[in-house]
Amino acid sequence: MDHFEYQSGVLHAEAVSLPAIADAVGTPVYVYSRATLTRHARVFRDALAILPSVRIAFAVKSNPNLAVLKVLAAEGYGADVVSGGEMERALAAGMAPGSVVFSGVGKTTAEMARALQAGIGQFNLESLEEGLELAEIARGQGVVAPCVLRVNPDVDAGTHGKISTGKAENKFGVPFDRAAAIYARLAAEPGLAMRGLALHIGSQLSRLDPLEAAFTKIGGLMRAVRDAGHTITHMDLGGGIGVPYKAGELFPSPEDYAAMVARVTDGWGVTLMFEPGRVITGNTGVLLTRVIRVKEGAGHPWVVVDAAMNDLARPAMYDAWHDFGSVTPDGARMTANIVGPICESSDTFAMAREIDVVARGDLTVFRTAGAYGASMASTYNSRDMVPEVMVDGDRWAVVADRIVPATILAAERVPDFLR
Ligand SMILES: *Cc1c(COP(=O)(O)O)cnc(C)c1O
Numbered sequence: 001m002d003h004f005e006y007q008s009g010v011l012h013a014e015a016v017s018l019p020a021i022a023d024a025v026g027t028p029v030y031v032y033s034r035a036t037l038t039r040h041a042r043v044f045r046d047a048l049a050i051l052p053s054v055r056i057a058f059a060v061k062s063n064p065n066l067a068v069l070k071v072l073a074a075e076g077y078g079a080d081v082v083s084g085g086e087m088e089r090a091l092a093a094g095m096a097p098g099s100v101v102f103s104g105v106g107k108t109t110a111e112m113a114r115a116l117q118a119g120i121g122q123f124n125l126e127s128l129e130e131g132l133e134l135a136e137i138a139r140g141q142g143v144v145a146p147c148v149l150r151v152n153p154d155v156d157a158g159t160h161g162k163i164s165t166g167k168a169e170n171k172f173g174v175p176f177d178r179a180a181a182i183y184a185r186l187a188a189e190p191g192l193a194m195r196g197l198a199l200h201i202g203s204q205l206s207r208l209d210p211l212e213a214a215f216t217k218i219g220g221l222m223r224a225v226r227d228a229g230h231t232i233t234h235m236d237l238g239g240g241i242g243v244p245y246k247a248g249e250l251f252p253s254p255e256d257y258a259a260m261v262a263r264v265t266d267g268w269g270v271t272l273m274f275e276p277g278r279v280i281t282g283n284t285g286v287l288l289t290r291v292i293r294v295k296e297g298a299g300h301p302w303v304v305v306d307a308a309m310n311d312l313a314r315p316a317m318y319d320a321w322h323d324f325g326s327v328t329p330d331g332a333r334m335t336a337n338i339v340g341p342i343c344e345s346s347d348t349f350a351m352a353r354e355i356d357v358v359a360r361g362d363l364t365v366f367r368t369a370g371a372y373g374a375s376m377a378s379t380y381n382s383r384d385m386v387p388e389v390m391v392d393g394d395r396w397a398v399v400a401d402r403i404v405p406a407t408i409l410a411a412e413r414v415p416d417f418l419r
Pocket of ligand 1: 059061062080082103104200202203204238239240241275276277278279
């Protein structure tokens with residue numbers, strides 16, 4: 001459920017009409033609904049409340065905007081970060097360092113040192129090598145790093161190949177059959193406080209059974225590690241729950257997910273940690289864009305919008321579907337290809353899609369663009385960095401400025417040898 005609805009024939013975000021935002025800020029622009037964000041955060045948190053001890057760390061990479069992080073911090077969320085930059089954002093949003101989890105396969109020495117100084121709550125180690133390096137940094141600082149070991153459960157998440165992370169051929173975590181030995185080796189390091197295991201098998205999962213298989217598998221590993229004499233107090237079950245991108249698609253609800261987790265983890269006696277991203281932010285945003293022109297083609301007409309793959313990369317990267325519609329539809333329909341202005345054939349949002357009839361100058365939206373939308377944006381083709389707006393009832397504010405090419409050009413230098 002979201003708060004993007006038609007009022008008197010005009011699409012609104014909560015009580016604000018999208019044309020008002022387009023007039024003031026220009027297009028393309030991401031528009032987030034605070035009420036939708038809060039609602040999703042609460043639904044997920046309340047569903048997990050059936051579990052004995054829970055910590056939720058929002059996957060910052062899905063939407064790292066400071067205003068978004070502020071809303072989630074106020075709802076009791078911590079952060080799952082995958083870079084030093086994301087960690088600085090979480091801290092800037094007022095999240096307690098102890099509520100921050102540091103994931104990622106390539107944490108640098110500098111990032112780990114800074115994270116230790118900041119006192120972040122947990123490192124999700126991705127390898128023996130990384131663990132040994134962190135142990136040395138921690139000893140140097142005279143501190144002990146709280147850690148879990150990320151395991152690759154070799155489970156097929158049944159999602160797009162580019163967002164699968166839990167198969168043996170993916171780079172993430174340590175191989176399942178070596179995990180117990182690596183855990184024992186790291187537990188012997190004085191700079192580390194090993195306290196559990198972690199996994200994250202992929203994103204945009206449409207079914208619960210791959211998650212259930214992975215959780216069951218890691219539960220067995222947890223028992224083996226305990227039998228070897230180690231203490232496990234935390235188990236991090238990652239993120240990955242998908243959201244419907246097409247009207248009418250059905251996805252597992254947070255309640256279904258929580259019920260499955262409760263069943264599988266019964267008797268584990270740990271604090272369960274979760275790293276949801278898309279399920280919290282996906283439906284909280286739309287990408288508002290204007291039709292530049294409609295161009296006749298060999299087949300269907302090409303609707304050229306002023307948003308492109310640099311603003312919303314998911315269709316180009318993952319063949320992803322985003323529902324598309326007019327901000328002021330009149331009921332007529334047409335079949336068209338929807339593309340952006342970038343000089344790449346992959347700058348295609350949809351082919352042969354049935355859509356509202358649109359014409360030059362019309363405002364349109366791509367729906368469910370709150371996750372992995374602005375966070376993946378670039379300035380490719382020397383386009384603007386897309387701005388972001390948050391709506392709150394009848395109020396709204398720009399929460400990320402449009403960055404224009406002149407600003408980026410100002411950071412470039414012509415070296416002396418070219419003068
Ligand atoms: C990307 C990621 C997540 C969030 O994934 P969603 O599909 O957005 O829920 C959680 N944990 C880790 C380690 C990730 O890399």
